[in-house]
Amino acid sequence: xxxxxxxxxxxxxxxxxxxxxxxxxxxxxxxxxxxxxxxxxxxxxxxxxxxxxxxxxxxxxxxxxxxxxxxxxxxxxxxxxxxxxxxxxxxxxxxxxxxxxxxxxxxxxxxxxxxxxxxxxxxxxxxxxxxxxxxxxxxxxxxxxxxxxxxxxxxxxxxxxxxxxxxxxxxxxxxxxxxxxxxxxxxxxxxxxxxxxxxxxxxxxxxxxxxxxxxxxxxxxxxxxxxxxxxxxxxxxxxxxxxxxxxxxxxxxxxxxxxxxxxxxxxxxxxxxxxxxxxxxxxxxxxxxxxxxxxxxxxxxxxxxxxxxxxxxxxxxxxxxxxxxxxxxxxxxxxxxxxxxxxxxxxxxxxxxxxxxxxxxxxxxxxxxxxxxxxxxxx
Numbered sequence: 001x002x003x004x005x006x007x008x009x010x011x012x013x014x015x016x017x018x019x020x021x022x023x024x025x026x027x028x029x030x031x032x033x034x035x036x037x038x039x040x041x042x043x044x045x046x047x048x049x050x051x052x053x054x055x056x057x058x059x060x061x062x063x064x065x066x067x068x069x070x071x072x073x074x075x076x077x078x079x080x081x082x083x084x085x086x087x088x089x090x091x092x093x094x095x096x097x098x099x100x101x102x103x104x105x106x107x108x109x110x111x112x113x114x115x116x117x118x119x120x121x122x123x124x125x126x127x128x129x130x131x132x133x134x135x136x137x138x139x140x141x142x143x144x145x146x147x148x149x150x151x152x153x154x155x156x157x158x159x160x161x162x163x164x165x166x167x168x169x170x171x172x173x174x175x176x177x178x179x180x181x182x183x184x185x186x187x188x189x190x191x192x193x194x195x196x197x198x199x200x201x202x203x204x205x206x207x208x209x210x211x212x213x214x215x216x217x218x219x220x221x222x223x224x225x226x227x228x229x230x231x232x233x234x235x236x237x238x239x240x241x242x243x244x245x246x247x248x249x250x251x252x253x254x255x256x257x258x259x260x261x262x263x264x265x266x267x268x269x270x271x272x273x274x275x276x277x278x279x280x281x282x283x284x285x286x287x288x289x290x291x292x293x294x295x296x297x298x299x300x301x302x303x304x305x306x307x308x309x310x311x312x313x314x315x316x317x318x319x320x321x322x323x324x325x326x327x328x329x330x331x332x333x334x335x336x337x338x339x340x341x342x343x344x345x346x347x348x349x350x351x352x353x354x355x356x357x358x359x360x361x362x363x364x365x366x367x368x369x370x371x372x373x374x375x376x377x378x379x
Contacts, residue, residue, distance in 0.1 A: 212334060215292060283349060
């Protein structure tokens with residue numbers, strides 16, 4: 001309805017404008033025709049239509065002013081009934097002058113009539129041109145109205161399209177607003193999940209650090225025990241070397257020192273038993289360390305599975321989970337390092353066992369020598 005009202009309003013305004021323009025053109029034409037007719041009327045109304053009017057028109061010229069005065073004088077005398085005899089011979093001259101003036105007036109009247117005919121012809125030509133201009137103006141006015149109508153229809157269609165597009169944009173804006181609210185809700189949930197995962201990761205990191213601290217302390221304890229065992233082994237080796245030297249000296253010495261050698265052998269047995277007990281203690285520590293390492297590996301695997309599950313749930317937080325995975329990999333590397341250290345301890349244990357086997361192998365000849373010495377002792 002607004003478009004129709006606007007169309008009617010614009011059509012009314014255009015019709016009023018064209019009416020004003022046409023009215024001004026017609027007024028100008030009427031004024032021009034009126035001016036032409038007034039000039040023609042002034043030209044034609046000044047000429048006499050009979051002999052008396054011609055004589056009156058001729059009396060206005062300068063060369064007939066004296067005759068007019070004579071005529072007026074004779075007219076006045078005639079009216080008074082007095083006819084001077086001295087003015088009678090001038091009457092034919094007056095008549096001749098009047099005829100001459102009348103002929104000139106008729107000639108001038110014919111010229112004025114011809115000019116009037118030309119003016120009428122020109123006025124008719126102007127009227128035809130005006131009618132043609134009016135027809136052309138009406139044609140252009142119709143075309144202009146048709147063009148204005150088309151433009152108004154196009155404007156109404158464009159305006160309707162713009163309104164529909166605006167409604168679509170509003171609907172789309174509402175959808176985007178709802179989607180934005182949903183995204184904000186998801187973002188808040190993701191942030192809460194991220195905080196929870198970060199807390200879990202921090203707790204796991206703290207637990208891993210505590211466990212690593214305990215493992216390091218236990219490893220330090222094991223290393224201290226290992227160092228003590230190595231020191232004892234060195235002492236035993238030195239004592240065994242001293243014992244070998246003493247045995248060789250005793251073999252070259254008296255039988256009186258056999259008892260002392262036996263006591264030394266018993267002392268060596270006791271020290272070997274203590275060394276064996278220390279070795280078993282080291283083995284138990286290594287076994288405990290191995291169990292703890294396996295528990296740490298199991299815990300690390302559990303953490304890996306948990307982090308993998310969290311990685312499947314929240315892809316958006318992959319970078320932060322990757323940081324946790326890097327921390328886990330560092331923990332795994334530390335566990336691997338501890339495993340390598342345990343393997344090194346096992347190697348040391350094997351070396352100790354080999355050394356003990358060597359000590360036992362070296363002890364067997366001494367035992368045989370002692371037995372031979374005991375057999376050689378006199379009863």
